[in-house]
Amino acid sequence: MNTSDIFNFLKPKNELENQGNAVDNHPYIPDELWVKCPVCKTPVLSADLNENYKVCPKCGYHFRIAARQRLEWTVDDGSFEEFDKDMVSENVIDFPDYSRKLKNARLNSGENESVITGKAKIGGYPVVIAVMNSQFMMGSMGTVTGEKITRAFEYAVNERLPVVVFTVSGGARMQEGILSLMQMAKTSGAVKLHSDAGLLYITVLTDPTTGGVTASFAMEGDIILSEPRALIGFAGPRVIEQTIRQKLPKDFQTAEFLLDKGFIDAVVPRSEMRETLAKILKLHSFDTKTTEEGGRNECI
């Protein structure tokens, strides 16, 4: 730790630890100077953790991070333009207590919904990007979540842009009943529209990605990446254990497990994510028409 880190707590809070409540620029006093890694139990200085993309320097555990923080670490500085920022959910089927939960989720996360969408650049390449937020009702997919994602894909079709989606979700939002289930079909339709237009879609699965999001747009990418050790599945591990009445094997439903079973393309550490995305985007950005004029000439 260098000395300037000591003064990190004087920085605006959206530049720092940022657990999703970064809506203002009040000086931020970190809750804890030291954080204990939940996996290896090593105490880590908060400031050091932030310098390390919130990855435990000892065991490589990737802490869950807020969507705004992830955006900041993924897209080129100042390139992000948000879509549909003010779109908010309503209690459409009048589900008990849902209005209060929505209000709390907005307060706790500082966001209006469980996904942030917009356009940005990654390594100079323009993309449409959607980042889900575990701090908003565990990233559950409601009507507005589905609508924002669908609009993002439709925008990308019109502008002929690739799409990058970071997923984190407990699944469909049951407080919206069947309408949350319909978001799975709606978003899948938008992904298909984008795919049929010949455009690139990259998904990045983060911890945890389960339920209706796994069973829709999370698994529909042309290229599917994941952060290390992320929990990825259709049914959650507890539900499976209750159903089959036996303990699950170690590492079951981890990113590495899915890689081994052939369901994802690569496990990429957070520190390499931006660069990896830029490389993939570059390989999909060549104008194939130029080859007629001898575009492939650099190495021949």
Place this chain on the structure above:
Amino acid sequence: MSAFDNVTAARANNRPTAVDYISRIFGDSFIELHGDRRFADDKAVIGGIAELCGKPVTVIGLEKGRSLKERMERNFGSAHPEGYRKALRLMKQAEKFKRPVVCFVDTSGAYCGIGAEERGQGQAIAENLMEMMTLKTPILSIFIGEGGSGGALALAVADEVWMLENAIYSVISPEGCASILWKDSGKTAEAAECLKLTSQDLFGLGVIERIIREPKTVDSIMFDSLKNLIAQTFDKLGALDTDALVLKRYNRFRKY
């Protein structure tokens, strides 16, 4: 009838299952086709081809089984990924041979288990949602009993979705909802009410196009009229050109 009474009725053991609908509507013309060509034949999904009023049709059903032995063989109607992949294979075949697809949905949900996860339950469902959205042939899904979440939706990205009067369709079972939200399985009936899962509720929400009235005891009149309705609907949908059909399906789901 309360919502929970409706849940009980939808799950009743004496309720006709997909094989009953298939035999009563398509009779001897049904030929079962097996397997996903990748891993196995999932007996929770029954599929094949049949004749409907003089025209070919692809038929797919989620089958719970009737006796205990059958139920165990059918895994109580909870499909594994290979079941959804078999269904998609048959739908692609229907597209190739330009015949419509009718799905009979009756499942408490896609199976939760080690094998199901290892073989990509989420991926299998996701692929069905995506591919069904642009399938270039008419699709009709009829909920005959339980419509449990993603496992039901994977056979219901259709041009029209119908429900038997006492069928249900829900994002989560009322038991699951009560235990997750209220940590209280005693609140199952309340959860059933809140989830808006009855055919009336879903018609009101614009999620289904039609409710099929159920007689007190199942009779041939119900199957005959259902058969005619299916044939008429396929004639109507078949008259659209495929681009218009696919666009209409996209917009059907886009509105939610």
